[in-house]
Amino acid sequence: MHVAQLRLTDFRNYESETAELSPTVNLIIGANAQGKTNLLEAVHCLGGLGSPRAPDSALVRDGAERAVLHGRVVRDERRIRVDLELRPGRGARALLNGAPLPGTRSLGEVVVTVFFGPDDLLVVKGSPEGRRRFIDDLVVKLRPARYALRREWERVLKQRNALLKTARRAEARGVNETLEVWDDAFCRAGAALTAARLASLALLAPYVAKRYEAVAGGGRLELSYASEWLEPAPSDGALQRLGAIDEASIQGVLANRVRELRVREIERGMSLIGPQRDDLVVRLASGGGSGPLLDARVYASQGDQRTSALALKLAEHDLLTETLGMSPVLLLDDVFSELDGARRRWLADTVRDMGQTVFTSAEPGTLEGTDPDRIIAVRAGRLEAHG
Amino acid sequence: MYAGPIQDLIDELAQLPGIGPKSAQRVAFHLLKATPSDARRLAESIIEVKDKVRLCRRCFNVADRELCEYCRDARRDPTAICVVQEPPDIVAIERTREYRGLYHVLQGAISPIEGIGPAELRTAELLERLKTIPPSSPQDGQETNGLGSGSNDPDANVEEVIIATNPNIEGEATAMYLARLISPLGILVTRLASGLPVGGDLEYADEVTLGRAFEGRRRMSG
Numbered sequence: 001m002h003v004a005q006l007r008l009t010d011f012r013n014y015e016s017e018t019a020e021l022s023p024t025v026n027l028i029i030g031a032n033a034q035g036k037t038n039l040l041e042a043v044h045c046l047g048g049l050g051s052p053r054a055p056d057s058a059l060v061r062d063g064a065e066r067a068v069l070h071g072r073v074v075r076d077e078r079r080i081r082v083d084l085e086l087r088p089g090r091g092a093r094a095l096l097n098g099a100p101l102p103g104t105r106s107l108g109e110v111v112v113t114v115f116f117g118p119d120d121l122l123v124v125k126g127s128p129e130g131r132r133r134f135i136d137d138l139v140v141k142l143r144p145a146r147y148a149l150r151r152e153w154e155r156v157l158k159q160r161n162a163l164l165k166t167a168r169r170a171e172a173r174g175v176n177e178t179l180e181v182w183d184d185a186f187c188r189a190g191a192a193l194t195a196a197r198l199a200s201l202a203l204l205a206p207y208v209a210k211r212y213e214a215v216a217g218g219g220r221l222e223l224s225y226a227s228e229w230l231e232p233a234p235s236d237g238a239l240q241r242l243g244a245i246d247e248a249s250i251q252g253v254l255a256n257r258v259r260e261l262r263v264r265e266i267e268r269g270m271s272l273i274g275p276q277r278d279d280l281v282v283r284l285a286s287g288g289g290s291g292p293l294l295d296a297r298v299y300a301s302q303g304d305q306r307t308s309a310l311a312l313k314l315a316e317h318d319l320l321t322e323t324l325g326m327s328p329v330l331l332l333d334d335v336f337s338e339l340d341g342a343r344r345r346w347l348a349d350t351v352r353d354m355g356q357t358v359f360t361s362a363e364p365g366t367l368e369g370t371d372p373d374r375i376i377a378v379r380a381g382r383l384e385a386h387g
Numbered sequence: 388m389y390a391g392p393i394q395d396l397i398d399e400l401a402q403l404p405g406i407g408p409k410s411a412q413r414v415a416f417h418l419l420k421a422t423p424s425d426a427r428r429l430a431e432s433i434i435e436v437k438d439k440v441r442l443c444r445r446c447f448n449v450a451d452r453e454l455c456e457y458c459r460d461a462r463r464d465p466t467a468i469c470v471v472q473e474p475p476d477i478v479a480i481e482r483t484r485e486y487r488g489l490y491h492v493l494q495g496a497i498s499p500i501e502g503i504g505p506a507e508l509r510t511a512e513l514l515e516r517l518k519t520i521p522p523s524s525p526q527d528g529q530e531t532n533g534l535g536s537g538s539n540d541p542d543a544n545v546e547e548v549i550i551a552t553n554p555n556i557e558g559e560a561t562a563m564y565l566a567r568l569i570s571p572l573g574i575l576v577t578r579l580a581s582g583l584p585v586g587g588d589l590e591y592a593d594e595v596t597l598g599r600a601f602e603g604r605r606r607m608s609g
Contacts, residue, residue: 148593
């Protein structure tokens with residue numbers, strides 16, 4: 001699948017511009033703050049998941065009422081027209097071949113992208129929240145219909161926390177009866193999300209291991225899921241086994257722990273266990289892979305952390321390619337300049353086999369070996385194509 | 388900012404649900420252009436609605452007398468009570484002409500974020516209606532066609548409570564709470580089915596909806 005053409009109207013700093021993209025490797029070049037990332041962001045938005053870095057309201061050009069993206073997408077040799085209109089405060093509308101879709105999320109059935117930017121390079125050493133977002137995004141990309149599941153979970157968690165917060169106050173009558181009701185909803189939605197996370201991670205794990213070995217030129221990477229409440233303890237790298245645990249037993253385990261923690265949760269005024277506190281753990285073995293596996297967040301060098309982050313994202317691309325039967329568009333934002341020479345060359349080489357790639361750079365000097373088929377120069381919100 | 392009365396009107400209108408500052412301004416200037424009699428009619432209907440409309444003493448639907456039109460209607464089936472969140476839900480259900488029982492309006496749903504718990508809703512009143520001991524006889528005996536007193540009280544023999552709260556998280560939590568509350572009374576509690584919209588496309592159904600539809604599937608043969 002690839003995006004052949006993208007017309008931007010009042011999107012970020014673009015007033016009205018059209019980008020023609022090659023189905024292979026595309027380079028967006030320009031000085032800082034000219035609109036390179038904004039163009040990548042626009043391609044990402046065509047997938048209906050919003051911007052990877054900002055709310056929709058930030059995507060509309062200053063002074064404009066709405067931002068509009070018209071995409072021409074080629075998928076399985078079919079040409080598909082995708083139109084997306086972002087109206088701050090009034091939501092977004094999406095059209096597929098001119099027909100309105102029930103929601104912008106449905107665009108995920110047509111356009112799938114993998115975005116990799118400087119923030120993602122930090123995902124391994126950053127906060128657990130970033131890693132949870134990575135898993136949950138993957139959960140939805142593998143099956144767009146799961147978006148509702150994620151939304152439901154977030155809402156239940158918010159409601160339950162609000163109730164626990166007031167539970168100690170004297171004026172809160174009937175808290176215990178209602179808490180049981182929210183416990184049920186919490187355990188059901190929490191178990192559904194956890195099961196989806198584990199199943200997705202079990203699918204992802206082998207691809208990450210393979211990509212890490214390739215980019216690091218040896219070594220070993222293992223993914224696991226850290227959770228205080230899930231049994232059996234997932235720290236033994238048994239993701240494959242965990243992926244097979246059914247939702248009902250996860251729900252049972254969570255419900256038991258929630259009951260045990262009742263008094264403490266009321267005391268603290270918040271949910272103390274559940275998917276909202278779980279984490280993705282990346283462990284690395286150095287020395288050609290023979291050494292012990294250590295938590296990359298704590299023990300790995302910055303270079304190794306970046307390499308693992310790169311492996312995670314490329315593996316996401318591999319898994320989606322395999323599962324969806326087509327390559328997602330790979331969007332690399334300013335990644336090359338952050339890598340050392342060897343990894344840069346390896347990445348330049350690798351992306352040639354990964355379907356459509358669009359990457360940005362402010363420094364042409366860091367692009368040896370990338371050999372793009374199309375170069376688009378960006379200057380103050382204007383596009384200029386070369387090649 | 389505008390001078391005096393017009394700004395006051397804009398500020399008042401902007402308090403209304405679904406009306407932002409821009410709409411409030413548009414409505415205010417529309418009213419300014421309206422004839423005095425049109426403006427007066429609008430003002431009077433606002434005052435009248437506050438004066439004359441109250442909540443039904445039994446079911447908390449909107450009513451122009453002590454009991455609402457459904458609680459007064461002797462032809463309604465008194466063995467079923469349909470529990471809804473708001474009065475407009477009743478209008479929606481009545482449009483189907485499928486349901487002939489009585490109603491109970493909770494006046495909301497459980498939502499801890501908004502500080503709404505069972506005590507803020509008409510749950511205690513619902514429970515009171517379901518208890519076999521009939522509530523005290525109503526004052527407006529003739530309006531209820533003589534059904535409103537003693538052992539003839541329509542709510543004395545409720546056999547089924549149909550919970551029709553919204554199919555969202557707050558509505559589901561409310562339904563679950565009510566089911567727990569009512570079950571010790573030995574009355575059948577049912578919940579409206581949720582699932583695929585008629586005329587919709589299976590392909591576009593979200594996972595939660597589709598999951599519910601599977602849970603609530605019906606036997607067709609065998």
